[in-house]
Structures are given as structure tokens and as C-alpha cells.
Amino acid sequence: xxxxxxxxxxxxxAASAPVLAMLRRNPRAASRLGPATAVAGCIPGIVAAILxxxxxxxxxxxxxxxxxxxxxxxxxxxxxxxxxxxxLIVSALxxxxxxxxxxxxxxxxxxxxPFWAWYDLLAGGMLLVTVARNALLFLLGWEVMALASFLLxxxxxxxxxxxxxxxxxxxxxxxxxxxILGLFAILGHAxxxxxxxxxxxxxxxxxxxxVLAFVGFGTKAGFVPLHVWLxxxxxxxxxxxxxxxxxxxxxxxxYGLLRFLMILGTPPAWWGWVLLAAGVxxxxxxxxxxxxxxxxxxxxAYHSVENIGIIAIGLGLGLLGISLGIPAMAFLGxxxxxxxxxxxxxxxxxxxxxxxxxxxxxxxxxxxxxGGLSKRMPATSLCFMTGSMAICGLPxxxxxxxxxxxxxxxxxGLSATAARVPAGSTAGLLATGGLALxxxxxxxxxxxxxxxxFLGEPRTPHAAGAREVDASMRTPMIILAAACLCxxxxxxxxxxxxxxxxxxxxxxFGCTVSTGTAHDALGAxxxxxxxxxxxxLLAASVFAARSAILRNxxxxxxxxxxxxxxxxxxxxxxxxxxxxDPIVGLxxxxxxxxxxFEEPAGLFPASTExxxxxxxxxxxxxxxxxxxxxxxxxxxxxxxQHGRLNLYVLYIAAALFAxxxxxL
Numbered sequence: 001x002x003x004x005x006x007x008x009x010x011x012x013x014a015a016s017a018p019v020l021a022m023l024r025r026n027p028r029a030a031s032r033l034g035p036a037t038a039v040a041g042c043i044p045g046i047v048a049a050i051l052x053x054x055x056x057x058x059x060x061x062x063x064x065x066x067x068x069x070x071x072x073x074x075x076x077x078x079x080x081x082x083x084x085x086x087x088l089i090v091s092a093l094x095x096x097x098x099x100x101x102x103x104x105x106x107x108x109x110x111x112x113x114p115f116w117a118w119y120d121l122l123a124g125g126m127l128l129v130t131v132a133r134n135a136l137l138f139l140l141g142w143e144v145m146a147l148a149s150f151l152l153x154x155x156x157x158x159x160x161x162x163x164x165x166x167x168x169x170x171x172x173x174x175x176x177x178x179x180i181l182g183l184f185a186i187l188g189h190a191x192x193x194x195x196x197x198x199x200x201x202x203x204x205x206x207x208x209x210x211v212l213a214f215v216g217f218g219t220k221a222g223f224v225p226l227h228v229w230l231x232x233x234x235x236x237x238x239x240x241x242x243x244x245x246x247x248x249x250x251x252x253x254x255y256g257l258l259r260f261l262m263i264l265g266t267p268p269a270w271w272g273w274v275l276l277a278a279g280v281x282x283x284x285x286x287x288x289x290x291x292x293x294x295x296x297x298x299x300x301a302y303h304s305v306e307n308i309g310i311i312a313i314g315l316g317l318g319l320l321g322i323s324l325g326i327p328a329m330a331f332l333g334x335x336x337x338x339x340x341x342x343x344x345x346x347x348x349x350x351x352x353x354x355x356x357x358x359x360x361x362x363x364x365x366x367x368x369x370x371g372g373l374s375k376r377m378p379a380t381s382l383c384f385m386t387g388s389m390a391i392c393g394l395p396x397x398x399x400x401x402x403x404x405x406x407x408x409x410x411x412x413g414l415s416a417t418a419a420r421v422p423a424g425s426t427a428g429l430l431a432t433g434g435l436a437l438x439x440x441x442x443x444x445x446x447x448x449x450x451x452x453x454f455l456g457e458p459r460t461p462h463a464a465g466a467r468e469v470d471a472s473m474r475t476p477m478i479i480l481a482a483a484c485l486c487x488x489x490x491x492x493x494x495x496x497x498x499x500x501x502x503x504x505x506x507x508x509f510g511c512t513v514s515t516g517t518a519h520d521a522l523g524a525x526x527x528x529x530x531x532x533x534x535x536x537l538l539a540a541s542v543f544a545a546r547s548a549i550l551r552n553x554x555x556x557x558x559x560x561x562x563x564x565x566x567x568x569x570x571x572x573x574x575x576x577x578x579x580x581d582p583i584v585g586l587x588x589x590x591x592x593x594x595x596x597f598e599e600p601a602g603l604f605p606a607s608t609e610x611x612x613x614x615x616x617x618x619x620x621x622x623x624x625x626x627x628x629x630x631x632x633x634x635x636x637x638x639x640x641q642h643g644r645l646n647l648y649v650l651y652i653a654a655a656l657f658a659x660x661x662x663x664l
Contacts, residue, residue, distance in 0.1 A: 002048045003061035006074055006131050009045035009088075012037065013124025021117040027106055031099060034116025038095035038123060042088040045127050049081035049088070053497055060133055070194040073133035078501040082338060083255045084130045086345035087248045091123040093476035094247075097353050098240030100472035101360055115155055115238070122148035122244065129252045135184045135193035138256075142180070145252065146173045149245055153237045165229075165236035172229035176219030180256070183212040187263060198263050206264050210271055213260050214278075221253030223312065224282040225618040227305045231289070234304065235297035235365065239356020242297060246304045247349035251341050254311055261319075262508030269323040269423065276316030276427060280434035283309030287441040288591045291448070292584045292614035294576050296355045296365045299449060300348070303391060306438060307344045310403065311337045313431050317409040320427050322511045328412035328520070329424065330511060334502045335521055336405030339494065343398040343487065347390035350480035354384035357473055358453060361466040367449065367576040372458040376466045381454045383477040388446040390484040393439050396532030398487035401494060404528055405521065407435060441583070448579045457570040488532055491525030577612045584614070592617050 016037035023030040052059070060075025076084065098119070102112050121144055128141030150173070154166040186209055187198040200206055219226040230250070234242045261267065286305030293299040314337025321330025357380045358373065359365050374381040390397035413428030458464035468474070487494065499521070506512060584591055591614055598609040640651070 002051055002056060002059040002076055003074055005044040005048035005051075006076060006127070007061075009041050009043075009048070010074075010124050010128055010131075012041035012044070013120045013127070016041065017117045017120045017124075020113050020120065023113040024111045027111045027113065030111065030113035030116055031102065031106060034112065034119065035095040035099045038116070038120055039092045041120060041123060042092040045084055045088045046092075048076055049084040052076050052081040053078060053085075053500070062133075067136055070134045070136065070192055070197075072137065073194060074128075074131045074137070075133045076131055078504045079255070079259065080130045082498075082501045083251060083341065084127060086251070086342050087126045087130065088123070090247045090345055090349045091126070091244055093479060094240040094243045094349065094353070095119065095123075097243070097356070097473050097476040098238065100470050101238060101240050101356055104360065115152065118148045118151045119241070122152060122241075122249070126249060126252055130255060133195045135188060135195070135198065139177075139180070139184070142177065142252075142256075145249065146170075146177065149233075149237075149241070149249060152241045153233050153245075155238055155241070156236070159236075162236040165232035169229045169233040172219055172226070176216045176226075176253075179212045179216030179219075183209055183216060183260065186212070187260070195259075195263070200264060206268075207270075209264055210261070210274075213257055213264075214274065217253040217257035217260075218278070219253070221250050221257070221312075222282070222305050222308045223278045224285045224305060224309070225622060227282065227286070227308075228616055228619045228623055230304055231298050231301040231616060234301035234352075235295055239297070239352055239359060242300075242356070243349040243352040246301065246352055247345045250304060250308060251345065254308070254315075254341060258315065258505065262505065266510050267319045267323055269320060272316045272319030272321075272323055272427070274316075275312050275319060276430060279309045279312030279314075279316055280430060281309070282306065282312060283434055283438040284441075285309075285590060287438050287445060288584065288587050289614065289616065291441060291445040291580045292591055292593055292612065294367050294612075296358065296367055296370075296449065296453065297352070298365075299367070299445070300351050300355055303351075303442070303445070304344075304348060306442065307340065307348065307391070310406065310435070310438065311340050311344070313337070313434060314340060314402075314406045314409065317406065317413065317427060317431055318505075319509075320413070320424070321409070322506070322509055324413075324424050324427075326412060326424050327511075329409050329427075330506060331502055332405050332409035332412055332521060334505050335498050336402050336407075336409055338501055338505075339405060339498050340399075340402035343390070343402045343484075346480055346483045346487065347387045347397070347399060350383060350387040350477055350484065351391065353473070353477050353480070354380055354387060357469045357477070358466075360469060360473070362460075362462045364460075364462060367452045369460045370453045370458070370463045371456045371570060371573065372454075372463060373466055374454040376463075377454075377468045379468055379474050380477065383474075383481040384454065385450055386481040386484050388450050390488070392443045392446055394443075395528065396488045396536055397484045399484075400488060400532070401491055401525055401528055403435065403439070404524060407432065408521070408524055410435070444580070444583055448576055452574070452576050452579065456573045459570045459573070489529050489536075491527075491529030492522065495522035495525050581612060584612075590617075592620075 020030055020034055020037065023033065058075065058077035060073060062071040062073040065072040102115065105112055125141045125145030125148055129138060129145060132138040132141055150166055150170045153169055154162060156162045157166070184193065186204060187200065189201050190197060190199065200209060215226065222230045234246050237245060261271070283306050286302050286309055290299045290302035290306065293302060314333045317333030318330050318337065321327065321333055355365070357377065358370065361377065362370060364370065386397065390399040393399045393403040410428040410431035413424035584593055594613040596609065596611045598607070600608045
């Protein structure tokens with residue numbers, strides 16, 4: 001039954017795409033059919049994933065096809081189900097959101113039929129990646145996902161910045177794909193590309209395969225320094241697509257990395273150290289880069305790098321727990337990392353939808369041109385605040401639970417009594433310090449983002465004239481905000497779901513963990529949920545008591561204290577630059593900022609200005625020089641691109657003749 005549901009879901013996506021593409025001249029039909037087919041394609045896959053996690057067990061099916069090295073194999077186990085559920089739920093909600101978001105494009109006379117065709121292929125490709133059981137089928141889903149997301153990023157290709165972002169993304173994703181192809185060539189040496197038959201050659205170093213997997217899948221996930229495409233592509237894409245790409249698409253990199261590391265066998269300790277170091281680096285660099293941004297969607301894109309780093313910290317602790325013989329660290333590390341995959345999908349999709357709603361109503365993503373939106377867009381404001389608290393790991397929201405488990409994994413390393421205590425203690429200290437720093441900086445960043453965008457007074461007429469978005473955009477945000485709270489309060493229910501997934505991962509690495517560790521995790525999540533419920537109850541009680549005290553009293557309002565100014569203006573508020581500058585300045589060695597400060601002059605200064613610009617260090621100092629060198633090296637070949645068709649045919653004939661001679 002489960003393979004049939006998966007096949008139905010994939011076929012729905014595949015069949016709807018060409019139908020939608022043919023509706024280019026009927027935009028009204030495309031705008032109605034597109035969201036409907038996206039939701040219809042997601043439902044069977046969601047049912048299959050829920051059944052799998054509910055205890056139906058792994059299920060797979062294989063059909064013959066003409067491609068060599070295996071059959072058309074799909075299946076679902078606990079790990080696939082855990083990734084498929086957020087992929088499909090977020091894809092369905094983002095489709096509903098995009099229906100309202102794209103109305104401005106339709107009002108401009110642009111057809112959205114291609115958008116919906118590529119959107120369905122993106123959702124189908126992501127699902128195929130999680131359920132494929134053959135390497136060629138996996139690569140098919142991977143390429144469909146990559147090309148569909150590229151074309152969605154290029155939806156506004158009339159903007160040169162969007163075209164640049166799209167090409168950066170396409171180059172990055174195919175560099176990663178090249179590494180994955182190399183990995184599959186190594187693992188499929190025996191002639192079969194079925195997952196259950198993939199294996200390393202006897203004398204082949206496993207470390208090379210690990211590096212290929214780390215670079216190939218890490219590029220899609222966004223590990224530093226492989227992350228440079230994220231802050232370019234995510235802001236350029238329509239906001240519903242940004243929610244899907246940041247919330248769930250980058251997680252396919254985490255899925256692929258974990259799936260194929262299990263094939264490589266028992267991990268040596270250095271694999272865990274690499275993932276742990278990559279996680280701490282990505283988390284710190286991502287959150288510092290986000291703190292320095294002025295573009296709201298670019299800020300959120302860097303926070304995806306940060307949260308991928310948090311996931312990597314959990315997985316790194318899990319691998320170290322296996323190699324160092326610390327079962328509690330292994331179980332809790334994987335549990336925290338995998339739970340954060342789900343949690344990040346929920347709150348990051350919510351935040352991108354909130355940013356898209358702000359953009360749709362104000363026409364700008366510049367944080368310093370906004371302000372005062374909480375009174376004008378109350379539902380969006382409340383949802384964005386919920387997502388902000390969740391991403392900062394604050395109770396009672398879901399981000400707190402997964403980060404708590406990763407902290408507990410680090411504490412297990414610190415308190416380990418195994419033979420290799422120094423290594424476990426070092427890992428625990430690195431993870432604890434990294435998480436604490438990331439959490440504090442994330443709180444500062446979202447204080448800046450929420451305060452500047454939604455609080456205070458409007459800084460521009462666009463912000464002053466904003467109004468709430470319609471129901472098709474509000475409803476998905478409200479559902480995701482409610483999910484942030486419900487997951488945060490459902491700790492006892494989360495442990496039985498995440499436990500079997502972690503058990504399957506540990507079994508894939510040839511490791512088993514005692515049930516006592518699982519019970520400890522359940523107890524920690526239960527205690528966290530009880531504490532969160534107590535916080536909510538206390539807040540509700542204080543609010544109710546205040547309302548009761550003031551019910552029969554007269555209250556008055558007064559303007560905010562203007563620091564002695566006779567005529568306070570919106571320009572006197574903190575800007576994003578002024579708020580973040582003291583913090584970013586402490587980490588000048590990591591984030592290179594450019595400051596422009598025009599000091600006030602005279603008794604009655606006419607104007608003053610302070611602004612900062614923070615380009616990506618890795619893009620400026622690493623990738624630009626490398627690609628510029630390649631461009632100079634290969635520019636000489638432009639002479640053969642002369643536009644003469646007959647000579648192009650001659651090139652092809654010469655290449656075929658050379659191949660024939662080589663073969664003979």
C-alpha cells in the first residue's frame with residue numbers, strides 16, 4: 001500500500017506539470033489548477049509517511065525499466081518518512097500561499113502557468129529523492145529538483161540580480177552533483193546501483209568517499225564555505241518558493257549525506273569531527289552574516305546556513321558518539337539533529353512567508369525602509385514573532401526542544417566515563433560553546449529584524465500604507481505558527497516518533513543503543529514541555545489578572561517619550577545598521593563590513609548618515625578569484641564560437657571521428 005501511495009503522489013506531480021505548462025494562455029485556469037494539483041500530489045505521500053512512522057515498517061517496490069544497473073525501485077523507511085513529511089506539508093502550504101502571492105504577477109499580465117509546472121516538478125523531485133532506492137533514480141529526482149528550483153528562482157528573470165542569483169545557484173548545485181556522481185561511481189563498482197547493493201571496493205579508502213559525500217550533499221545543504229548560493233537564490237525566488245527551498249529543499253542534502261554515510265559503514269572519529277566543525281563554523285558564520293544584513297529575505301537565507309550548522313552539530317555528535325563508544329551522545333545527537341530538520345522546516349517556512357507578505361504589501365525587503373507594521377499587519381506580525389522565537393530556541397516553541405536534545409548530547413560527552421574521555425569532553429565543549437554563541441546572536445538578530453520591521457513608526461510611505469494580506473496567504477502562516485507551538489508542547493509525543501528513526505540510523509551504522517537512553521530523552525522532552533506549558537499558563541494568568549484589575553478603571557494613553565525632542569520623527573528610531581553594528585564589530589575577523597558614517601556638523605546639522613555593507617567573505621575572497629582565473633584561462637576558446645553553423649557541424653564530425661579512432 002505504501003509504495004502505491006508514493007507512486008500515486010509522484011505520478012500526480014509528473015502528470016500535472018505538462019498540463020499546467022499548456023495553460024500559458026489561460027492564466028486563470030493555471031492559477032486555480034496549480035495549487036490544487038500541488039496539494040493533491042502531496043496528500044498520498046503524507047499518508048504513506050504517517051503510516052510508516054506509525055509502525056507500518058519499511059516498504060518498497062521494484063518495477064523493471066530499460067536502464068541498466070537495477071530496477072525502478074522506490075520505498076520508504078523511518079528516515080525517508082521523517083524527511084518526506086515536512087517536504088510535502090510545506091510544499092502544500094506554500095502552494096496555497098503562492099496562489100495569493102502571485103496575484104500581483106497576474107495583474108501585470110504575466111502567466112503563472114510555467115511557475116506551477118515547475119513547482120509541481122520541484123515537489124515531485126524532492127519526494128523522489130527521499131524515496132528512491134536506486135542511485136540512477138535518486139539522481140533523476142536530484143536533477144529534476146535542481147532544474148525546477150533553478151527555473152523558479154528565475155521567475156523574475158527580467159531583473160539582472162535575479163539572473164545572476166539563478167546562475168550562481170545552477171553552477172553550485174552541479175558542482176555538488178559532480179561529486180555525487182563520483183560517489184556513485186565508487187559505490188556501484190559491483191555493477192548494481194540498487195541501494196542495498198552499494199558498497200565500497202575492498203581496498204578503496206572510505207575517507208575519499210566521505211569527502212565526496214560531504215562536498216556533494218553539503219553544497220545543497222549549505223555548509224560553509226559551500227553556502228554562497230543560498231543568500232543569492234533564496235531572496236531572488238518568489239517567497240513561496242523561498243519557503244520551500246529554505247525550509248525543505250536544502251534538507252535533501254542532509255538526507256543524502258546521512259543515507260550514504262550509512263552505506264559507508266562504521267564512521268571513524270574524524271568524520272564526526274569534520275561534521276561538528278562544519279556545524280559550528282556554519283552556525284557562527286551564518287548568524288553573524290545574518291545579523292549584518294539589511295535585506296529581510298537575505299537575512300533569513302543566512303539563518304538557513306546557521307540552522308543547517310545546528311543540524312550538523314547534532315549529526316557530528318552522533319557520529320562521534322558511535323566512534324568513541326558514548327551511546328547517549330550518539331542517540332541524543334542524532335535525535336536532536338533530526339528533530340531540528342523538522343522544526344527548521346516549520347519555522348523557516350513561516351518566516352519566509354512572513355517576509356513575503358511584507359514584501360507583497362510594502363514593495364520592499366529593505367529593513368530600514370519598514371517599521372510600524374504590527375498595527376497594520378497584525379496577523380503577519382504575530383506569525384513572524386512566533387517564528388522568530390522558535391528559530392531563537394526559546395520556549396515554549398519547537399526550536400527549543402531540538403536544541404535541548406543537542407545540548408544534552410554535548411553534556412553526555414562532557415560527562416562520559418568511556419575510555420576516550422578527553423575526546424568526548426572536547427566535542428561537548430565545542431558543541432556547547434558553539435550552540436550558546438549561535439543562540440545569543442540569533443536572539444540579537446531577530447530582535448533587530450522584528451523590532452525594526454514591525455515595531456516603532458513607519459519609516460516610509462510604503463510601510464505607512466501597508467495592510468494585512470488576504471486569507472490565502474494568512475492561513476498557511478497561521479497553520480505553521482500553530483505547529484511551532486504545538487510541537488513545542490508535544491515533547492512526550494515527539495520522542496516515540498523520533499526514537500524509531502534514530503534507532504534505524506544507528507542500526508545503519510551498525511550500532512545499538514540501550515532503551516535507557518531513549519527513556520532519558522523522553523523524560524527531558526516531557527520536562528521541557530511541562531515547563532513550557534507552565535510558562536504559558538503563568539503568562540495567561542498575569543494577563544487575566546491585569547485585565548481584571550483594569551476592567552473598571554479608566555486608562556489613558558500618551559505618546560512615547562521622545563528623549564526631549566520637540567518634534568520626534570521616524571528617522572530618530574534605531575535602524576538595522578545602528579542596532580547590529582556594535583555586535584558585528586566584535587567579530588570583524590569573521591564578518592568584513594564596510595562602514596559609511598557622515599558625522600553631524602555644526603550646531604544645527606542639516607543631515608547625517610550611517611550605513612554598513614557586508615559582502616560575503618567567501619564569495620569575495622575565495623570564489624570570485626577562482627572563477628575569474630578560470631574565465632581568463634578559458635576565454636581563448638571563444639574564438640571557436642563564431643556563429644557559423646557549418647563549422648559547428650564539422651566540430652561534431654571531428655569529435656565523432658576521434659572517438660571512433662580511440663575505440664578502434
